[in-house]
Amino acid sequence: MSPNQATALALMAALAWGIGNVAQKTILEHLDGFAATGITALVGVVVLLPLLLRESSADLPPVRGSLPLLLAISLLFTFASTVMQFGYGLTTVTNAGFMVNTAAVLTPVLAWLFLSQRPHLAIWPASLSTLLGIFLMAGASWSGLTPGDLLALLSALGFAVWTLAVGAYVMRTRRPVLMTVVQLAVSGVLCIGLGTAFHGLPAPHALSAALPEILFMGLVSKGLAYVLMAIAQQHISATCVGVLVSAEAVFGAAIAALVLGETMGMLRGIGSICIILGVIIAARIPTQLPESRPSARALQP
Structure with a gap:
């Protein structure tokens, strides 16, 4: 796969997440954050099983010794995605989308x-263009951050570490589907268990009401998008992918404006342009596979 094709896959993942941001918000009208995260993750597992069977039959490097890293990836993903889901319930889709994508700035800093x-x-x-865009999307004042915004920022930190770990794993094993299925399965089981402990099982009428969001998030935001990102990270660096997928915030803001009536205003409009500029710059960076290989060694248990 060429770097341009990998870049296109990363941007497709960003588009899938951006569209799914609206579902992240509306699903909370029917389900608690744990149930929403867990159920959609398990739907993603079911969707990916045919791809997993196909991948398992390919001639790929052995996965021996990679289990600790895969477990770490799964726990990081569970933490980040659950905190993000709760964040969406306490702020706007537009703000949450842009705050989560501070991971675009955190990823290269943590890697360095x-x-x-x-x-x-x-x-x-x-990264700086992306950070400026996020700042403007927050109203040009960090003091105006809501609890939901802060949860989204905490989620961004989790996703930044997760992005680096994913890059190490897929470069070592070349098994993006296996990684995605395991992390979704772990996330699904843990979140449903926590949701049941704190809130009990979701009522049948709540599941029925949330069914459109469950199917969309499971099929697209979980099943498709994370595989696309993992595949892209076999061909371009984790830091580059981190900036590219920040386009999710722009896509999400546009969809939220159309579906939920959320408005951006001049400052947020300028902020979205800054993020788009950051994505364009990242898309022009040549492939950096030599950078990814050291990260695989550095994260090897």
């Missing part, structure tokens, strides 16, 4: 600080 990965120089203006 903890994994000694020296990213392409262009990733810094791309």
Whole structure:
């Protein structure tokens, strides 16, 4: 796969998540955050089973020794996605989408600080442009952040670490579908267990009312998008992918304006342009596979 094709896959994942941001908000009208995260994750597992069977029959490197990293990926994903789901319930779709995508800035910084990965120089203006866009989307004042915004920022930190771990795993094993299925299965079981402990089982009428969101999030936001991102990370660096998928915030804001009537205003409009500029810069960065290989060694248990 060429770097341009991998870039296109990352942007397709961003589009899928952006559209799914509206479902992230409306599903909470019927289900609690744990149930929403867990049920949609298990739907994603079912959707991906045919692809998993196909991948398992391919001639790929052995996965021996990768179980601890895969478990870490699954727990990071569970934490980040659950915190994100609760964040969507306490702020607007537009704000949550942009706050979660501060991961685009955190990913190269964490890779540089903890994994000694020296990213392409262009990733810094791309990240700074993205950070400026996020700041403007927050109303040009961090003091106006809501509890939902703060949860979204905490989720972003989890997703930044998760992105680096995913890059290490898929570069080592070349099994993006296996990784996605395991992380969704772990997330689904843990979240449904926590939801049952705190809130009891969801009522049948609540499940029925949330069925459109459950199916869309399970099929597209969970089943499709995470596989596309994992495949892309076999061909372009985790830091580059982190900036590319921040386009999710722009897609999500546009869909929220159409479906939920959320407005952006001038500042947020300028912020979205800054994020788009960051994505364009990241899309022009050449493939950085040499960067990903050291990360795989650095994260090897």
